[in-house]
Amino acid sequence: MKLGSGVSPSFVTEQQIRQLERKLRAKEERIIVLETENALLHLKLAKNQGIIRNSSAENSFAYYNKKKFHGTAKSIVIQLHRAIQKLKQDMQNLRLSALQFSRDLHQGESFLHQILLAVQKLQLHNEAMETFQIKTLELEQSLHEVNERYKEEKQRRKVLHNSLLELRGNIRVHCRIRPLLPFDAAPEESVTKDRQISISENVICATDDETILVKCSRPGHALINKTYQFERVYSTSDSQVTVFEDVSPLLTSLLDGYNVCIMAYGQTGSGKTYTMLGPQLENSFHFSVDDEAELGIIPRASKEVFRLLSEKPPGSHWVEVSVVEVYNNEVFDLLAKDNSGRLNGTKRGIMTNKEGKSDIPLLTYEPVEDTVEFLELVKQGLQLRAKHPTLVHTDSSRSHFVITLTITIKAASEDDFAPPWAGDRSSQKLGKGHFFTSPYSSRASSPAQLFRESVGRLKRMRTKLQLVDLAGSECVGMSGVTGSLLRETSFINRSLSALADVLGAISEQHSHIPYRNSKLTHLLQDAIGGDAKLLVVLCVSPSQKYITESLQTLGFGSRAQQVQRGHAKKRNELMLNKSK
Template sequence: MPLFINRDQIFAHQVHLLEHKLRSKEERILELETENAILHLRLAECLGKLRREREEEIKALNHHQHQRDAQNITRSALTKLLSEVQAVKQDLSEVFAVYVSFATELEEQSKQLMGKVEQVSSSLNSHCGNEIQNLQAHVAGLERSLEEEKEKCRAERQRRKELHNTLVELRGNIRVHCRVRPVLPFDHIRSSTSGSGPASSEEVVYAISDDTVMVNGLKTGMPMQDKMFEFERVHGPADSQDAVFEEVKPLLTSLLDGYNVCIMAYGQTGSGKTHTMMGSQPLHDHSRTQQEAQKGIIPKAAAELFRLISEKPAESHTVEVSVMEVYNNEVFDLLARDEQGNAAGQRRDVITTSSGAIQVTSLTYVPVCSASEVMQVISSVLKLRARCPTLVHTDSSRSHLIVTLTISSKSPNALALARRLQSAKKDMQRSNQKEWWSPRCRRANPAARHSSDELFASSASSPCPSPSYSPCPSPRNSITQAPFKTKLQLVDLAGSECVGMSGVSGAALWELSCINRSLSALSDVLGALAEQRPHVPYRNSKLTHLLQDSIGGDAKLLVMLCVSPTQRFITESLQSLGLGTRARQVQKEQPRKKNNTLKVK
């Protein structure tokens, strides 16, 4: 039976074989392409290595070339330098030869001159020796005399100053110091009221000595006139804050001796009152020493007070601070707190007690233990002080600031005196007990009265007799020591000014009016005291009423006049200098030292 051949199957088989071969070829092609890519990568690596090796060879060749060039340059430079050194050696040898010849010649001439000098000296010594010695002795005597006269002059000047201060203290006059500030940039602004004449920035106020101020050209447009004002101390523009405080420091010693002290700065707006009292911060960062030098009287006085207290027995003194301002003729307590506990100035009343002392009702006192605490308290409330910019000053104070430091002192000497008195009374009681127990023993027994008087007179520090000092002892012998209080008042007054120059308007006009009225009241009080009038108008202003104890009492008062040096402020400067002159004429009561009150029960 013949075989049947299916061609389709044969063709399909052949197609399958061909497809298999095609896939094999394609896989081979992929393998070859992969190998080709690997070979390309290897070729690229080889080329990179060759390129880098070639670059390194080029760099090495260049480096060797540079080294060869540098060596060639160095050789040429060394060759040139060697030739120059040889030339210098030749020149030095020639110079040395010239020097040797000059030295030999100079030595010979020196010998000749020395011989001539010796001859001349011997001739002079033989003829003028006595005259030279006499002249030298005369010059030495004159120098000694000059030193002695200088020392005498210095001693006399110091003695005159001490005697003057003693006389001022005995007479009770108000001490007045004056400080002339330097010319500042705002002095060059011409005022609308200056009119014709000298420029407003022309300097007309001078500190010509340590106690005299001269005002040159009192009136614009008139012949030049000079007027002198004398004060206890005058500070010029070059005087530092330390120099100003050195003249104030002696007053602080009186605080612990039992005297009240008041220091106030008076002057026109922009004359440097706040700078003198509070100081100023440097515009740039400075050292601590420079910052200390810029401090004013208030921080320096606080530091000096606590320094003096540190020299006393521990816990013998306590200090409290209060801060007030007089604004629009009203007294405000700047340390008072509101309901939220924030500092808020509250109005207070000034009253006169039955003993004649001035007291501020409900005034806030803060205990302090160091000068830094004092300044922290003051700095925390300074922002509450009324201020307003004017044409004269960009940060003008519109109120009078009064900082009071109250010192409570316990005197150990007074306690020792009380014990001495009690011991003497016990001895007298044992010697004559019956007579001492009589209610009228002091008047009935002259001998006992005489002994008691001698006892009281023997104690230099004994206070004035009073019923509490009766020599008749009490059945209960006990001593109570009541501390006495003194106060240091530091006052930065608001500045006086005229409306036309300050350029204020609206509510600021009322502020300016109150400032000028209070300063005018202060001037009236000083005038009344200087003329010894029977009535002194302290109550015309809250300022003078508040400072009544300091102005007219037995406190030691120092007025620091701050004046501007230029023609622009000549009217206000003359007004300030005039007030200082009137203040020096005030003869206050002689300062009385406060004593501790001893109570023998």
């Protein structure tokens, strides 16, 4: 085995052994010399002793010198003997060290050989690892490309699907599953033949973003699994942001000239109001920046609409808002004010105008310029909305809540455009909120007519965004309502049943559609059967406790998405001319 300089370890060992052997021989020769000298000294000592014995006439001085010499010789001999013993011990130690060094060197060669083998294996492993890393990068790149193509194809499929829905005039249906909440739990349990089912068990879940799985385990029924397909399904973990991401494209369509309606449908306590508005605290809604992540569709939609409008030239548009509720099959204007300027929730009638559109004469429209003003009006309307606690929900909404945001945009060639509240309000005797009634009503008040006459021949495009938080359907036995609340529940269920009847009649292409069977369907006639883009957000609970109501909601959604209407029409620039 060669080292770095080309000299093998065995050669070095042999050289060191030879050096030790030379040192050993030198020591041995030195020992022999010392032994010889010692022998000579012994001989001299013996000779001197003989001379001493034969000489008896030595004087005292000679005798002293002889004795001194004898002591010196004896001391030298002792020192030489000790030196010889030490040399012998050193030689023995050198022999032992040489043997140990030889053994260590042999063992070191073995270790070095093992290390070299390990280094070679490590180099092979590194080469294999580099190969695997290259293959991994290639696979990751390939997976990324496949995912990108999948996303593109999925988006393309969704675009094509939406285009098909628009061409067929279908209603878009999304479904949201809320998480299990504390009031879902209850001590009692229902039992099937095969197993015991907790009424708070999670029996509804999203298998993907388009499919819902329902474990139908009702008393007296066999256990079956049902699946429902919708355009979009939101699981319990999906946020408000995720829900709004699929809503925001409709707002772009709104400014492109399409009417849009977004409504939430489901039983009481299923999350409709949370989806549409956001969290409810202390019987009032707070649209603060701190709760921005929890904001629902309505505040987010207003923010997006005004953001889109901000990109248009100043003075090219105006926005108006109306807020109504349908309570006990009556329509109430929640922005109407009495003579002292206080909101009083005035009851209004509903009719069909000459164009065949539903209309509410004398309905209050408030002009708004930004999201803050819009949300303030929404909050005022919510304070008047009918709410009562039930066994299902402690703050159950007892009415259908409808917000209409109307946008009027002038044509690019119009130079002297101004909204009806612009200019000298004092001379017109107009005031914000009650200076005029709906300019779109068949019974418009005189100031609105004067405005129409003042603009003469005017090109403008008008679109409506309707945001609807429906009252929740509920089982009378489960909600525990009595008296007036029982009457409210009856009206709620009848209006929702009328909504289902209308959808059924449209899907079966009946010659007569029973819009007027309920004030709710009459009010939403343009959105349901007209040319608006309609999105229904189904809200369901995952609990076994509400399985019957959830199945009813999912069945409603399945019927709704089968409805085929005339495809959504763009609101082309309207020519308003009083002479016409």
